[in-house]
Amino acid sequence: MGRKLLLEKAHVEGIRHFDVYRREGGYRSVEKALKMTPDAIVEEVKKSGLRGRGGAGFPTGMKWSFLAKPEGTPRYLVCNADESEPGTFKDRYLMEFIPHLLIEGMIVSSFALGSNTSYIYIRGEYDWIADILEAAIAEAKQNGWLGKNIQGSGFDCELYVQRGAGAYICGEETALLESLEGKRGNPRIKPPFPAVKGLWGCPTVVNNVETLAAVVPIINEGAEQYASIGIGRSTGTKLISACGNINKPGIYEIDMTISVEEFIFSDEYCGGIPNGKKLKACIPGGSSVPILPANLLLTTAKGEKRLMNYESLSDGGFATGSMMGSGGFIVLDEDQCIVKHTYTLARFYRHESCGQCSPCREGTGWMEKILLNIENGKGKMSDIDLLWDIQRKIEGNTICPLGDAAAWPVAAAIRHFRDEFEWHVNNPEKCLTENFGLRHYADPIHVPVEKN
Amino acid sequence: MIQFKESSLARVNEIIARYPQGKQKSALLPVLHMAQVEFGGWLDVPVMDYVASLLQIDPIEVYEVASFYSMYNLKPVGKFVFEVCQTGPCMLNGSDDIVAYIKQKLNIGVGETTSDGLFTLKTVECLGACGYAPMMQFGKTYREHLTKEKVDSIIEECRAKAN
Numbered sequence: 115m116g117r118k119l120l121l122e123k124a125h126v127e128g129i130r131h132f133d134v135y136r137r138e139g140g141y142r143s144v145e146k147a148l149k150m151t152p153d154a155i156v157e158e159v160k161k162s163g164l165r166g167r168g169g170a171g172f173p174t175g176m177k178w179s180f181l182a183k184p185e186g187t188p189r190y191l192v193c194n195a196d197e198s199e200p201g202t203f204k205d206r207y208l209m210e211f212i213p214h215l216l217i218e219g220m221i222v223s224s225f226a227l228g229s230n231t232s233y234i235y236i237r238g239e240y241d242w243i244a245d246i247l248e249a250a251i252a253e254a255k256q257n258g259w260l261g262k263n264i265q266g267s268g269f270d271c272e273l274y275v276q277r278g279a280g281a282y283i284c285g286e287e288t289a290l291l292e293s294l295e296g297k298r299g300n301p302r303i304k305p306p307f308p309a310v311k312g313l314w315g316c317p318t319v320v321n322n323v324e325t326l327a328a329v330v331p332i333i334n335e336g337a338e339q340y341a342s343i344g345i346g347r348s349t350g351t352k353l354i355s356a357c358g359n360i361n362k363p364g365i366y367e368i369d370m371t372i373s374v375e376e377f378i379f380s381d382e383y384c385g386g387i388p389n390g391k392k393l394k395a396c397i398p399g400g401s402s403v404p405i406l407p408a409n410l411l412l413t414t415a416k417g418e419k420r421l422m423n424y425e426s427l428s429d430g431g432f433a434t435g436s437m438m439g440s441g442g443f444i445v446l447d448e449d450q451c452i453v454k455h456t457y458t459l460a461r462f463y464r465h466e467s468c469g470q471c472s473p474c475r476e477g478t479g480w481m482e483k484i485l486l487n488i489e490n491g492k493g494k495m496s497d498i499d500l501l502w503d504i505q506r507k508i509e510g511n512t513i514c515p516l517g518d519a520a521a522w523p524v525a526a527a528i529r530h531f532r533d534e535f536e537w538h539v540n541n542p543e544k545c546l547t548e549n550f551g552l553r554h555y556a557d558p559i560h561v562p563v564e565k566n
Numbered sequence: 567m568i569q570f571k572e573s574s575l576a577r578v579n580e581i582i583a584r585y586p587q588g589k590q591k592s593a594l595l596p597v598l599h600m601a602q603v604e605f606g607g608w609l610d611v612p613v614m615d616y617v618a619s620l621l622q623i624d625p626i627e628v629y630e631v632a633s634f635y636s637m638y639n640l641k642p643v644g645k646f647v648f649e650v651c652q653t654g655p656c657m658l659n660g661s662d663d664i665v666a667y668i669k670q671k672l673n674i675g676v677g678e679t680t681s682d683g684l685f686t687l688k689t690v691e692c693l694g695a696c697g698y699a700p701m702m703q704f705g706k707t708y709r710e711h712l713t714k715e716k717v718d719s720i721i722e723e724c725r726a727k728a729n
Contacts, residue, residue, distance in 0.1 A: 297591075299634065358658045
């Protein structure tokens with residue numbers, strides 16, 4: 115088993131409380147960071163190769179270095195804890211069981227970025243976790259790790275928790291900032307990027323929970339040590355939230371060298387598929403990333419073992435690969451219906467579209483209706499091409515990536531499982547009581563011809 | 567007259583103090599959450615107008631936010647609200663059966679409230695508990711790994727609380 119950097123102490127009794135957390139070595143990274151210059155911390159994070167853990171995988175150090183620093187204007191750090199991507203429940207685990215790790219990471223990051231007031235924007239439904247965070251923040255403040263003149267360094271930092279109110283779109287960073295300003299979560303047109311004009315028009319960095327937590331081991335152990343874990347541009351460890359048809363759903367911290375096959379079938383991780391069923395398909399990085407049939411999931415189109423990291427999961431592009439995304443790993447067994455599963459995701463995106471851009475607002479609704487018709491045996495063969503056409507017209511034509519996120523699952527389902535959609539259309543009665551099963555392993559080259 | 571109790575008003579002021587001067591609108595989401603809890607589980611227009619006056623913003627600024635976010639109820643709900651997740655991972659683990667069972671057991675449809683005003687059933691989209699599916703939001707917390715038996719005991723628990 116690989117090294118754990120984030121969850122190493124998660125099972126220590128009482129780790130949720132300051133005293134235990136501190137006794138186990140907590141807040142050392144703050145002590146170390148306060149003796150460094152802010153620029154040296156940014157440099158360290160750059161060198162670590164840490165990539166944003168929310169889904170996009172953008173290099174964190176680089177994002178930090180874009181932060182504008184105009185004289186006399188406050189800067190802000192905002193933690194994106196609006197975890198809402200179906201299949202993703204890792205940040206929840208971190209915040210619920212080891213809240214001081216996030217707080218510690220945020221103090222170091224706030225110091226590096228020059229933020230004297232930082233916010234954690236948490237999804238509204240995680241109500242009890244907001245309470246846990248607030249209690250932990252109060253403890254940290256009582257012990258001199260937040261507030262004025264932290265540990266005698268002269269650095270002031272306040273940290274606040276703000277709950278959202280049920281909107282997936284607020285995970286998009288500019289929608290999150292709108293929401294934090296007390297508005298509807300409508301994403302902003304970029305540029306300007308938040309690094310220049312963010313919260314209340316001030317320079318702002320928005321980072322995911324796991325990203326900010328990872329700053330702690332980077333500072334404690336040094337960037338080189340951190341970067342020595344993993345492989346290629348997938349450095350450090352990654353939290354994977356595994357769910358669906360597996361024996362051991364839950365949160366796993368992996369170093370990104372293990373294979374997908376090992377992750378699904380080894381007892382150390384998911385423990386295989388329940389009831390002796392076969393693996394049919396998997397969405398490896400949260401509902402937005404392309405679904406892959408078992409054959410392409412386990413080996414790349416080149417015939418190499420696929421690994422659980424950024425590069426390997428995206429090997430082959432969207433034609434034969436997928437993405438690491440947020441690490442929301444959804445496994446489907448042989449009894450699952452791809453049409454129905456895709457329908458629930460399309461319904462999700464229709465529900466969560468903010469409605470600003472017509473392609474997304476209208477397109478997500480059309481896709482949902484067409485998919486429901488096919489699922490209910492009321493589909494036509496031309497509907498499959500129509501679905502393909504709609505998703506093509508959403509992708510890339512919206513202000514924010516929700517449009518792409520809605521288009522990709524539908525596109526990948528048709529790309530790899532077109533025969534299952536056709537079977538539904540050809541068997542309108544049978545598809546209501548039976549499943550297509552495992553007869554697919556669709557030809558990865560079988561992509562509908564684009565129509566102009 | 568609609569008015570927060572003293573302790574809530576103090577909390578509102580505490581929240582406003584988290585933001586720079588003049589940015590009190592940022593407190594809107596948290597204050598609407600508080601209003602929903604304190605004023606009967608939903609946001610009636612006079613309640614939203616009251617929140618607007620507290621934050622010195624126009625009522626329309628409150629309406630447009632309250633209607634955007636799915637956690638705010640713009641219609642009355644029962645004393646206990648079951649919000650069952652039905653997105654992909656929960657569906658794979660049988661959320662359809664749970665919804666059907668609750669419907670049959672309480673004799674209501676999705677979005678409806680029982681005639682005694684006790685229970686409202688809602689279906690919601692992904693709540694971030696995919697590994698513990700099927701699940702529902704119940705008040706402040708989640709109820710996970712749902713089975714028919716668990717649903718029965720939650721309903722019993724509610725009835726006991728209501729008496």
